[in-house]
Amino acid sequence: MGETESLVIASKVKAYIKDKGDLKCSAAVIDALSDKIRAVCDAAIQSAIADKRKTVQEKDVQ
Helix, strand or coil: CCCCCCCCCHHHHHHHHHHHCCCCCCCHHHHHHHHHHHHHHHHHHHHHHHHHCCCHHHHHCC
């Protein structure tokens, strides 16, 4: 999986924004959300490694 690959389902995000705020969603929002998810995942991975686990758990997600 490449670093620039989207980690969110664009249609679901766009529908959520439309339903919640009656707004449109630019493609850049999908990229920004994917970047944030990558950062959260990277931190969770480091937390699991620091605890000497091979499984990322919900407690690792901050």
